[in-house]
Every structure is written in C-alpha cells, then in structure tokens.
Amino acid sequence: MGYAVLLMIGGTLLINGLAVLGYVQGNGAAIYNIFTGVLGTVTPFYLLTQVSGSDAAAFDTVLAVAPMWLFALTFLWVGINSLTGHTPTGVGWYCLWVVFAAVGFGLVNFLRFDAPREGIIWLNWAFLWGLFWLLLAQGRTRLATFTGWVAVIQSIWTVSAQAFMNMVGGWTTIPVWAFIVATAVTIVLALLLAGRAGVSEDAASDEVVQAGTHRMSAASA
Template sequence: MGTVGLLYVGAVLFLNGLMLVGAVEPRSAAPLNLFVGALQVLTPTLLIVAAGGDERLILAAAGLYLFGFTYLYVGINLLAGLDSTGVGWFSLFVAVAALGFSYANFQIFGDPAFGVIWLYWAFLWSLFFLLLGLKLESLQRYTGWVTIIQGWVTAAIPSLLMLTGNWRNPTAIAWGLAIGGVVVFLALLPLARPRRGARRAPEPTPTVPAAAG
C-alpha cells in the first residue's frame, strides 16, 4: 500500500516543483496536495492497525504521517493564501526526522537504497526550510528543480520498479543514488544565484515525499 502511495507522491512533487519554478499557478496545485495528503494519512493508519503491534512495521509506517499532514497543510495554505513560514519551520522538523528514518533504513531494515532516499528527502526539506521558513528567495529556482528531480528519482521511479518486481540490488541502487545526487545537485547550484531583473515568481508552498514503508 505504501508503494502505491509513493507513486502519487512523485506526482505531487513533480507538480509542486513546477509551481516553484513558476510553471504552475499555486492555487491550482492545492487539490492534488489535499488528495495525496489524505491518502498519506489514511495509508499509515491502515498499516499500523494491520501491524498487530509489530514495532518494525509501525516504525516503517510512522514517517508517512509527517508527510501526509504536510501535504494537507500545504493544500490549505495554497487555498487560503497563508504565509509560508509555518510550513517552512515544520519542514525543518521533518528534515531532522528524515535523518532518523535514514538511520533506521540503514541499520534496522537493512535497506541502503531507502537509507539514501531518506537523505535525499532530508536535503529537500532543508531547502524548503531555507526558502519558506527563512525566506531565502534566491533558492526558489534551485529548490524547484531539486523537487522535480526528486519527485521522479525518489518516488515515481522507485514505486514503478517495486510494483513491477524490478527493484533489485538495493546496495547498487544506493551507490547510484548517492553519487548521482551529489553530482546533479551540485551541478544545479548556479540556479541558486539571484537573477538581475527577473520577474519574481509567486511565493510557493512545497510538499514532501513519503516513504514506501
């Protein structure tokens, strides 16, 4: 069930990345945020109920609530036109929590691929904090492109591979993601430089991904 939800997380990240770079009007992104947010609250609830007290299964599902509530928060913010600082500071909390879930995937679940993916998400949420919580607007284009890429690399593609039985050799995947992420995100850094005379895009509110469980 978490794997199916991950596919739609990829969709909402892709949409919100486009919003951050100014290609999608913010209010038009609100419905998908609300739909995926509701899904990511319902899914862990069902998984925890079905876990029968198994602490490993409960831990695997717990992170989904962080993201589900954030998607709902984002959707409401976009519709109501609220200030983004609440989502920004909540993103800092999620970024720190993501480090803990990365450790859990490496050390408890023995899943290095998702250990690296959680590090991707910690990085992304840190950018959301800097952009929305601290209002470092020069990071908007950079954060948008990182969000678009992560929507595919950490959510949509892994979900499709798992659903089709092609998610194999997590150690090799982990190394590929780690090296590729460093190279790509460093290469995108020039986007973080302010553009002189550029038209300011509307202030966005981002979303965050959810784990496959």
Template sequence: MSNVGLLYVGAVLFLNGNMLLGKIDGKSAGIFNLFVGTLQVFTPIYLIVTANGDTNTILSASGLFLFGFTYLYVGITNLTNIRNIGIGYYSLWVAILAIGFAGINYFHFHDIPFTIIWLMWSFLWTLFYLNMAKGKDIETYIGWVAIMQSWVTATIPAFLSLTGIWQEINTAVIVIVQIGFFLFFIVLYFILRRKKEQ
C-alpha cells in the same frame, strides 16, 4: 513506504516543483496536495491499526505521516492564501526526523538506497524551511530540486519496485546515481545564483 504511495509522492513533488517555478498556480497545486496528503494520512493509520503490534510495520508507516501532513498543510495554505511560515518551521522538524529515518534505514533495515533517499528528502525539507521560515529567495532552486527529486527519489524507485526491477538493480549503481544527483544539486545552486547575479 508503499510503492503506490511513493509513486504519488513523486507526482505531488513534480507539481509543487512546477508551482515554485511559476508554471502552475498555487490553488491548482493545492488541490492535488490535499488528495495526496489524505492518501498519506489514511494509509499509515490503516497500516498501524492492522499491524498487530509489528514494530517494523508501525515504524515504516509512521514516516508516511511526515509526507501526509506536509501535503495537507501545503494544500490548505495554498487554497486559503495564509502565510506559509508555519510550513517552514514544520519542514525543519521534518528535516531533522528524516535524518533519523535515514539512520534507521541504514542501521536497522540495511537499505543504503533509501538511506540516501531519506537524506535527499531531509535536504529538500531544509530548503523549504530556509525559504518559508527564514525568507531565503531560493524558490527557483527549490522548484528544480523538487522536480528532480520527484523522479529520482520517488517516481522511478516506486515504478521499478512495482515492476520488480528495483530489487534486481545493483545497489552500487543506485547509490552512484543518487550521489551524482546530490552533487548536481550543489552545482545547480551556484549556476542559478550566478545567473541571478548577472
């Protein structure tokens, strides 16, 4: 994924997280979802058309569509007030594919940080599936996970990559931070559930 595109994935996750927490209305967030969704659809089309058959470029670009169609779907759903159950089942499909992209990053590109990032995204899409398709009352939890992931999986890696710093950071440090966030997501779930039960 291009670093510019990844930066805006961070922005839309941040807005969507705040929307789930009730701080931003759905229509307002929906407009920005359309902006980023359009970017994440036309960018991979351009990359694939100009790839000259380079399978690695095509493979990398194909992952962008997962984000692009998610954000377009969310944007249109929010602006038209239609039921979001379709997004839920689409999110399940994307969550499964994200595990595949994690495997590709690990075995093919040998990129451990982005292996973990793809697993985090798979986790987030799974939460969307549970909330929208299965009706689980976890919107507050998803909101906080989306906000934290907006920074740790997108905004910070993209910004550091654009400045050239990401490549200089020890991989072990990145992995420890990312695993720490995974563990925090588990703890956060139980904190919020306990708070809800009180």
C-alpha cells in the same frame, strides 16, 4: 497499497517543484496536494490496523509505514495554505522538524533494516525539507530556483522510480552506488539549472534597464 501512495507522492512533489519554479500557480497545485495528503494520512492508519502484537516485526512495520505521514501533513498544509492564502512560515518551521525526523529514518534504514538505498533516499529528502525550511521560514528566496529543481529531480528518482521499481520487483537489483551518483547529479544539475536561470534573469533585467535608458535619452533629445 503503500507503493501506490508513494507513486502519487512523486507526482505531487513534481507539481510542487514546478510551482516553486513558477510554472504552476500555487492554487493550481492545491487540489493535488490535498488529495495526496488525505491519501497519505488514511493509508498508514489502515496499514497499521493490520499490525498486532509488540514484537520486533510489529515495530518494524510501524517504522516502515508511519513516515508517510511526514509527506501527508506537508502536502495537506501546503494545499490548504494555497487555497486560504495563509503565510507559509508555519509549514516552513515544520519542515525543519521533518529534517531531523528524516535523518532519523535514514539511520533506521542504514542500521536496522540494512536498506542503504532507502537510507540514501531519506537523506536526500532531509536535504530537500531543509531547503524548504530556508525558503519558507527564513525567506531565502534566492534559493527558490535551486529548491524547485531539486524537488523536480528528486520526484523522479527518489519517489516515482522507487514506487514503480518496487511494484515490478526490480528495486533491489539497482546497485547502491547508483543512488550515490544520483544524489550528486541532483545537486550539480539543480545548481546548473538555477545558475542558468539566474543568468537569464540578469540578462532580462539588463535589457529592461537599457531600454529605459534609451527611452530617457530619446526623450531628452
């Protein structure tokens, strides 16, 4: 059940990334955000009701399941904000708190679970939530395109592919170095796409200015 929810989270992260890039309107992504948020809230509660005792195995289950709530509240908050028009600064500051939580869960995967694949992915998510903090709480709008592309790319390999590969039993066959390479490729590709978009916007602005200058010259003549 957890991997099915993770697959839905991948789709939601993709839609949100496209919304940041301007391909999807915020209210157009609201329903998907709220649906995944509710699903990601209910599922951990159900899974945790199956846990009994206070031994290490029980605590490990809690550590593995409870982090889903970080995504759930993020999506619920974003979806409700989109429908109500509330300022995103609150969810932006929440994202900063999630950065520290995500780093903590990354360390748990490295040190307690001996799961470097998941550890690397949690650090990637911490980076993404940090970008959302800068964008939503600090107003760093120049990071919007970069943040959007990071979200889109991460939605594919850190979430959707992870869920699918776990469901088919092929997750542990992927070498750890592939996740390090994927992290570097994500950042470089997002930078290139953001830079390309910036050049296109500058060119469009120049065309507008030149057109305006031409009209002014024609009018003066």
